[in-house]
Amino acid sequence: MIVITLTKVPPSLRGDLTKWYQEIQTGVYVGNVSAKIRDALWERIMRDIGNGQATMVYNTNNELGYIFKTTRVDRAVVDYEGIPLMMHLKTTDKQRQPGFSNAAKFHKAKVMSHQHAQHTTNSCAAKAQPFVAIDLETTGLDVTQDKIIAIGAAKMVHDQYSQFYQLIKIDTKVPSDITKLTAITSEMLESEGILLTEALEKLKKFIADLPIVGYNSRFDMTFLANSLRQAGLPPLSQNTVDLMPIVKKENKFIDNYRLSTVLPEYEIKNKQSHHALWDAAATLELATKLIEKQSLVL
Incomplete structure (x- = not known):
């Protein structure tokens, strides 16, 4: 059994996976293919994932009976005496910037228009x-x-x-x-x-x-x-x-x-x-x- 979860990936990639796996819920794919096809499809995911995220879990011969892979930059799969564990990595969260209202956007556009010439001059x-x-x-x-x-x-x-x-x-x-x-x-x-x-x-x-x-x-x-x-x-x-x-x-x-x-x-x-x-x-x-x-x- 193989389970793959996808988030924020291109629709074309999701379409590719439905040729081999069944999408039982949005972004969740389940199937049972050979190791060769599984690895080839994972390579395709890595190639075409864009700015999305993917995690794959599949059967293997270890203490848990399964192993997983992930593309998440805030996680790392580590081996602890034959047992796969998901390590949480330290990441720097960016604070959401103010200025999402229409008034803020209008003000920002006005300021940018005023500064355009100076910004162009300072392109170097x-x-x-x-x-x-x-x-x-x-x-x-x-x-x-x-x-x-x-x-x-x-x-x-x-x-x-x-x-x-x-x-x-x-x-x-x-x-x-x-x-x-x-x-x-x-x-x-x-x-x-x-x-x-x-x-x-x-x-x-x-x-x-x-x-x-x-x-x-x-x-x-x-x-x-x-x-x-x-x-x-x-x-x-x-x-x-x-x-x-x-x-x-x-x-x-x-x-x-x-x-x-x-x-x-x-x-x-x-x-x-x-x-x-x-x-x-x-x-x-x-x-x-x-x-x-x-x-x-x-």
């Missing part, structure tokens, strides 16, 4: 807002079992660009499909990689307290949160912004919202897709373009 200052973009490459999509093999980050501080890239040693072989996708081999990790704890310490020093941007960042931030916890390091506490929902709001008629599809819409070239550093650099440039268009405020 907005573009110089310090922030960092992060991207990861992993051995798979399961945060409880798969491992980070590369970390890439790029930051812009007062118009000064700098970057961070590190391969990570792992104690297993890199799956052949991951090597095909990322060009990262087990031999490369052995010769050029460092331990994950050391890499995370270097990454935290690189990003300092800067706000973080990512594209479909739920995946990366969940992996980072889980890895930091396992390494005994403090969690990231700064503001994190996912650019995908912003792009979706701006561009409603793109064929899909994969990074490789979105970048040309903003006239951005990526040196190498599925390379942590170059994906991070492209995400940084995308964030800069969105700041210039006043679609993103950090």
Whole structure:
């Protein structure tokens, strides 16, 4: 038996799941498919989930008789002596901003109209807002079992660009499909990689307290949160912004919202897709373009 719960996901994804599962309640799917199909459908969920959330529970041979996966950034699935547990992660709740009444909206529009010329003049200052973009490459999509093999980050501080890239040693072989996708081999990790704890310490020093941007960042931030916890390091506490929902709001008629599809819409070239550093650099440039268009405020 397999149970999947979805919230705030695109209708197309819900439609896909009904081909394999029965929707017994809005957002709740039940089915009984092979492990191969189950994992393939979970990959599809991870790919197309957008800004929504998903959790999957299925049978397995452990003390409880089941295990679960989740995309929630405020939760992490942890293994405690063979028993899966759902850990609550510390997150910074954003306070709801005042100004939802019509009068407030009218006042805000009036003020923005008055300041438009000055804001345009200061666009270079907005573009110089310090922030960092992060991207990861992993051995798979399961945060409880798969491992980070590369970390890439790029930051812009007062118009000064700098970057961070590190391969990570792992104690297993890199799956052949991951090597095909990322060009990262087990031999490369052995010769050029460092331990994950050391890499995370270097990454935290690189990003300092800067706000973080990512594209479909739920995946990366969940992996980072889980890895930091396992390494005994403090969690990231700064503001994190996912650019995908912003792009979706701006561009409603793109064929899909994969990074490789979105970048040309903003006239951005990526040196190498599925390379942590170059994906991070492209995400940084995308964030800069969105700041210039006043679609993103950090």
